Amino acid sequence: MRMAKNSHTQLSSGYPHVNLRPAVQVMRLARLGSFHQSRLSFMRVLLRRLKTQNWTFDRPIWRIDDKGVGVATYRASGPERSYTLVAFAHDLPAEKRSDRVIADAWDATFALFDGEPTEEDIERLSKNVPLQEAGRVSESELSLSRANRSVRLFEYVIDRLSRGEQPELDVIEPVGYLMRTTAVYGSGKFGAADRDKWADRDEFVGSFQPELLSVWLTRSFTLDLVEHLARVRAPDTVVAMDKDIRRRFGVGNSTGLGMAPFLLNHPALIHSWISAREIALGRVRSQQIAAPDAVSKFRNLMARAHINAMDWGSAHPLQIEKIEALRNDFTLMVEHLKGDVFESELPWDALYRWADRTLSVEGQEQIVSLMIDAHAELVDDLPATMQANESELFTIDGMSSIGNLRREIEEHYGWTLSADFSNKEAIARVWYVSEEKLEPRLGERFEEPIEPYEQPLAPARDAAAVYHALEGWDEKDTVAEFLMKHPEHRHMVRRVQLVAFLPYAEIQDNTIAADMLPIDLLRCKLSFFGATKFDPRSDRWVRITMYQGAPYPEELSSMDPDDLAYPPLVTT
Amino acid sequence: MNWSLVEIRTLSMKAARGAGFSWGLAEEAGLAVRWLQARGMPGVQALAQYLEQCEMSGIDPDKCPLQNGAGVSDGASPEEGELGNIRTPLLLIPFVAQSLAVPSCRLQCGDQQFTISKDGYLFSGSAAQSLTAEAKCGFIHDGKVVPPTDRKSRVPDSDAVHVSTLAKFAHRTYAPATEESRMAGAGAGLSDND
Numbered sequence: 001m002r003m004a005k006n007s008h009t010q011l012s013s014g015y016p017h018v019n020l021r022p023a024v025q026v027m028r029l030a031r032l033g034s035f036h037q038s039r040l041s042f043m044r045v046l047l048r049r050l051k052t053q054n055w056t057f058d059r060p061i062w063r064i065d066d067k068g069v070g071v072a073t074y075r076a077s078g079p080e081r082s083y084t085l086v087a088f089a090h091d092l093p094a095e096k097r098s099d100r101v102i103a104d105a106w107d108a109t110f111a112l113f114d115g116e117p118t119e120e121d122i123e124r125l126s127k128n129v130p131l132q133e134a135g136r137v138s139e140s141e142l143s144l145s146r147a148n149r150s151v152r153l154f155e156y157v158i159d160r161l162s163r164g165e166q167p168e169l170d171v172i173e174p175v176g177y178l179m180r181t182t183a184v185y186g187s188g189k190f191g192a193a194d195r196d197k198w199a200d201r202d203e204f205v206g207s208f209q210p211e212l213l214s215v216w217l218t219r220s221f222t223l224d225l226v227e228h229l230a231r232v233r234a235p236d237t238v239v240a241m242d243k244d245i246r247r248r249f250g251v252g253n254s255t256g257l258g259m260a261p262f263l264l265n266h267p268a269l270i271h272s273w274i275s276a277r278e279i280a281l282g283r284v285r286s287q288q289i290a291a292p293d294a295v296s297k298f299r300n301l302m303a304r305a306h307i308n309a310m311d312w313g314s315a316h317p318l319q320i321e322k323i324e325a326l327r328n329d330f331t332l333m334v335e336h337l338k339g340d341v342f343e344s345e346l347p348w349d350a351l352y353r354w355a356d357r358t359l360s361v362e363g364q365e366q367i368v369s370l371m372i373d374a375h376a377e378l379v380d381d382l383p384a385t386m387q388a389n390e391s392e393l394f395t396i397d398g399m400s401s402i403g404n405l406r407r408e409i410e411e412h413y414g415w416t417l418s419a420d421f422s423n424k425e426a427i428a429r430v431w432y433v434s435e436e437k438l439e440p441r442l443g444e445r446f447e448e449p450i451e452p453y454e455q456p457l458a459p460a461r462d463a464a465a466v467y468h469a470l471e472g473w474d475e476k477d478t479v480a481e482f483l484m485k486h487p488e489h490r491h492m493v494r495r496v497q498l499v500a501f502l503p504y505a506e507i508q509d510n511t512i513a514a515d516m517l518p519i520d521l522l523r524c525k526l527s528f529f530g531a532t533k534f535d536p537r538s539d540r541w542v543r544i545t546m547y548q549g550a551p552y553p554e555e556l557s558s559m560d561p562d563d564l565a566y567p568p569l570v571t572t
Numbered sequence: 573m574n575w576s577l578v579e580i581r582t583l584s585m586k587a588a589r590g591a592g593f594s595w596g597l598a599e600e601a602g603l604a605v606r607w608l609q610a611r612g613m614p615g616v617q618a619l620a621q622y623l624e625q626c627e628m629s630g631i632d633p634d635k636c637p638l639q640n641g642a643g644v645s646d647g648a649s650p651e652e653g654e655l656g657n658i659r660t661p662l663l664l665i666p667f668v669a670q671s672l673a674v675p676s677c678r679l680q681c682g683d684q685q686f687t688i689s690k691d692g693y694l695f696s697g698s699a700a701q702s703l704t705a706e707a708k709c710g711f712i713h714d715g716k717v718v719p720p721t722d723r724k725s726r727v728p729d730s731d732a733v734h735v736s737t738l739a740k741f742a743h744r745t746y747a748p749a750t751e752e753s754r755m756a757g758a759g760a761g762l763s764d765n766d
Contacts, residue, residue, distance in 0.1 A: 138574075483643075
């Protein structure tokens with residue numbers, strides 16, 4: 001994979017007024033850990049496309065018994081192809097229910113089948129999908145996932161419906177889902193089809209589209225399952241759930257450290273995501289005047305994002321602090337927007353600059369998402385750029401000079417050169433993979449015997465190490481000569497050269513420092529998915545809600561999925 | 573049982589790392605195996621064979637197909653010339669292919685000869701013959717047209733024994749599980765069953 005220089009700035013040609021935010025500002029963990037969903041988020045991109053392409057949906061198989069055990073299939077049919085979620089519902093004893101990746105049984109397990117499965121396919125999947133990592137899927141499957149019931153809501157909703165009553169919103173909202181997925185595997189994992197097989201399909205342009213299709217269909221399954229169990233319990237008194245209440249259920253997700261290294265392991269992909277978002281912001285800020293419909297859209301979405309912030313609960317001290325700051329930011333925004341802020345030249349730029357001076361980082365990134373969301377026509381070409389072909393490695397330019405390499409490190413990793421990596425605090429952590437289910441973990445370098453197993457997830461330290469290893473080399477010597485002598489620096493030299501082309505590819509923080517918060521990495525990725533209600537359960541795992549408020553498959557043709565991404569202004 | 577190319581690439585990278593190679597060369601090993609397998613050639617078997625060779629007699633950078641292959645790819649080796657004795661030279665092919673500035677070249681490995689293009693290669697011998705354990709290698713540019721090789725998307729069950737060998741090496745990159753790491757390392761502790 002060789003790249004053209006400045007590929008990210010070319011994307012923004014035609015929008016010359018306001019410079020993009022530099023990587024040194026954007027790529028800090030505290031900011032990445034404050035990102036919010038927007039219309040560039042992958043769930044919203046998926047639903048928008050399924051709607052535009054007039055996809056249809058049905059449930060060919062429902063063989064779930066009175067105990068809630070069995071199989072169901074959900075089919076999505078598009079212009080050229082169809083996909084089928086095969087859902088297995090299990091009878092899981094409460095004591096076995098765990099979201100941890102080390103669990104070995106779940107309430108429900110799923111695979112997204114490429115096409116329409118035969119009975120033989122379903123039989124094959126029934127022997128493998130319930131085992132998850134211990135089973136095998138095939139090239140016919142695009143994803144493998146599982147979900148557990150919410151103890152707080154699952155039984156509550158069955159009980160209410162079976163007694164002829166609707167569940168209450170103030171009970172639903174703090175949780176927001178009936179089941180939460182605990183892993184959604186795609187792209188070749190456990191035998192599933194490689195990304196190469198489907199990457200060029202229209203319906204999957206962007207990132208994580210098959211996985212998120214699977215989660216959206218899973219949401220339908222969770223609602224169908226509670227309604228089924230309520231009907232079984234009390235066929236005479238049961239009621240169907242009100243459609244507006246139904247839509248307040250998303251799918252939960254519980255995400256741990258397994259996701260955190262992703263941002264470091266996929267630099268080109270991360271650049272494509274962040275770059276698209278920054279270009280979107282740059283385009284909005286570059287508008288000479290504020291279009292009236294964009295202003296009214298912005299005001300509407302802001303009021304609804306405010307409701308979302310008020311409903312957003314967390315038990316984690318750091319997140320509580322951030323939510324409180326965000327609520328305060330909304331108060332400031334409401335006050336600020338009472339003035340004639342949209343009358344000036346470059347009004348969106350002025351609004352952004354005001355936010356940058358005035359709001360918390362959480363609030364700044366919220367306003368960025370709202371500004372993007374108010375300008376569909378300016379940004380909707382960008383999701384198609386949010387992908388990267390990673391089936392090849394970035395090719396090292398061995399003929400580049402040591403002088404160049406030095407300058408690239410100084411420019412893109414300059415801050416690491418003054419850091420003291422002999423200080424224990426700076427290298428306190430070790431990313432490693434546990435032999436138990438091959439789960440990525442974070443350990444303490446000076447307290448556990450794990451250093452020999454360290455993963456290459458500390459680019460800050462490693463960039464500084466390359467720089468120091470270059471001492472004594474002549475400016476005109478080549479990178480190839482250096483790497484022949486120092487193969488131990490090969491992974492980092494590759495990274496330095498890649499970042500010179502793709503500036504948003506690198507996190508500008510020390511990922512092994514004692515005070516590093518893995519949840520910042522998780523939040524960044526999950527916001528690009530389109531997650532809401534980010535609720536850290538510790539500094540290294542997090543609950544979120546996906547598709548809360550979104551239309552169900554049967555509603556997609558008559559509703560606007562982007563509008564529904566924010567809570568309604570008036571709740572029942 | 574068969575494997576996706578993504579699985580095999582990741583496994584190969586971990587295996588090379590587990591056998592003692594740097595992360596950067598391990599990444600190259602993953603890619604090299606993927607490149608070969610995608611073109612129906614025994615990449616998994618080649619890496620398994622090479623890592624076993626390293627296990628028996630240590631890593632010799634001068635004879636290493638990964639280090640020398642990376643050197644070719646980086647341009648540190650002459651465009652035409654002698655590479656000296658290389659172990660499991662089949663592993664050189666992806667590096668040569670990807671760095672080609674001309675339509676094709678001929679890689680001589682002992683008495684075996686491969687004609688390599690950017691997207692495939694020609695070899696008249698058997699798969700077993702392609703897996704020469706060690707041979708004197710050199711290459712020269714060529715104008716011969718090499719038709720693109722048919723692509724494979726899976727690694728077949730017949731490679732199971734070699735996949736197991738790679739898994740054995742890959743396992744060395746995993747830290748033994750302890751209750752301490754299970755709790756602290758993964759960040760559990762709060763009830764996740766609500």
